[in-house]
Amino acid sequence: MFLKRIEMQGFKSFADRTVIQFDHPITGIVGPNGCGKSNIADSVRWVLGEQSAKSMRGDKMNDVIFAGSADRRRVNMAEVTLVFDNTNHILNDDKDEIEVTRRLFRDSGEAEYLINRKNVRLKDIVDLFLDTGLGKDSLSIISQGNVLSFAEAKPLERRGIFEEAAGVAKYKKRKLESLSKLERTKANLDRSNDILIELEKQVSPLKRQARKAEIYREKKKRLEEIEISVLVQDIESIHADIETAKKALFDIETKTTMFSTDIQINETKLSESRRQISILDREINDLQDELMKKFNEIAGLEARRTELDEKRKYIVETGTNEQKAKQLAGLIEEAKVEYEDRQKRLDNLNTEIRLYSQQLSAAAANIVDKRSEYDQASNRLRS
Structure with a gap:
């Protein structure tokens, strides 16, 4: 699996539709200052699910949309598509080529996430790349200053970086999710026990009420049978009176x-x-x-x-x-x-x-x- 193509339009400095083709796996992007190297790295992290405007080097998320220049009007939407080669099916999808797209609209502030041109949730994109070494915080994307921050990172933070690189982050996340579910289950169990105790207190009154209800139903049924019998007799008597009349x-x-x-x-x-x-x-x-x-x-x-x-x-x-x-x-x-x-x-x-x-x-x-x-x-x- 490797990144084959990046398609950008309206994202930061890429106002026009721009396609960057990668025929082989790449190690890095180099170029002079101001040519857009960081914007390309930001676009990849943005599609992979980055939600922090600060991490995208902006004050708010709308800052990723091209804001205009002296000779260009601003645009109302930013869109980035990452196209991956999936012939080895590392990504959990049967297709040999996977397209992942993210859009952001300036006026409404709404965001759209797509996999193979179908609307999905952000969680679906995160789950797609989980345990693949790709992610908004993964070591597969190293921007300027990341090496220095890695060297100055605290041991716990450095451990997280190594776990991400080793592919164990997926299991830690699942563990945290499982522990969270376990806590919720335990809380639900405790609540169920409390409810059970309360219900046990209500069993005897409910049994009495149920017995009364059963007696009521039996008597009501008997009353209905008697009423029907009397009604039949009345009808027969009325018919006889009618015939006599x-x-x-x-x-x-x-x-x-x-x-x-x-x-x-x-x-x-x-x-x-x-x-x-x-x-x-x-x-x-x-x-x-x-x-x-x-x-x-x-x-x-x-x-x-x-x-x-x-x-x-x-x-x-x-x-x-x-x-x-x-x-x-x-x-x-x-x-x-x-x-x-x-x-x-x-x-x-x-x-x-x-x-x-x-x-x-x-x-x-x-x-x-x-x-x-x-x-x-x-x-x-x-x-």
């Missing part, structure tokens, strides 16, 4: 139809009886008129008979007109017969009138009864 309604409707028919028939009979009574009344009136005429005729005949009797007596007494007297006697006898016949007819008419009157009264009473039954049935039907 339907049957009663059908009977009432049938009776109502029958009553209506009977009423119509009786009303028809009543109308016919009234018509017949009217006819009989007219006949009676006619007969009474005729009877009065006959009475008048009879009265006249009686008077005539009396007169004839007087004349007959006179004739008999005088012995004259005997034949004429016999004729008058015959006329009187005929008048009596006709009178008796008319009297008989009058009696028959009176009898017939009484009969029709009785029939009319019976029909009217029957209509009243049927009307009352019809009204009662209608009231039951409405209720």
Whole structure:
């Protein structure tokens, strides 16, 4: 594994896109003062995860973005890409070439980290180079003054430098992470024990509450079963009442139809009886008129008979007109017969009138009864 290429744009003094190609592993970068040697080393450390603006020789991290010059405007973004040869797969990736990119935006201050043009976290980049000898603090990048600082470093600091160079920093970091996890686990265990003790205190009340809840559920279930049973019985009873009411309604409707028919028939009979009574009344009136005429005729005949009797007596007494007297006697006898016949007819008419009157009264009473039954049935039907 070695660094094949550095691509920079907007980083410190490299305002334009600059590509530095390394065909073979390199030992160092040399050049006159101010040519950008330190900026190249800073760009490598910056991509590898350097977060200290002071280490990047600035006051704040935005100072790594090209700030402009007399003839160039400043830019709003700094971007550096390191391209590594990974044919021996030292880096934990299957690709033979790995690109690691870091960007920083001036306006928002946001940073982006990419591996093979895919957004990742800073931690992913640090983990990628862990135990490879590369890193922002590794001895693979030695800037001006690092040798002097190494010579003047304290023993503990010097030990850290050797551990980094020997590749044991990865294990120390993992050890620290493991110890930290162990401490967190121990703290969680202690907290779990405290919670367990507290829960044990609550077990008995919770058991009682659980038993009460179980009893409640059983009783509620039983109550629901009883309510369902009662509801089913009520529904069946209601259905039975509905069927009974339907049957009663059908009977009432049938009776109502029958009553209506009977009423119509009786009303028809009543109308016919009234018509017949009217006819009989007219006949009676006619007969009474005729009877009065006959009475008048009879009265006249009686008077005539009396007169004839007087004349007959006179004739008999005088012995004259005997034949004429016999004729008058015959006329009187005929008048009596006709009178008796008319009297008989009058009696028959009176009898017939009484009969029709009785029939009319019976029909009217029957209509009243049927009307009352019809009204009662209608009231039951409405209720």
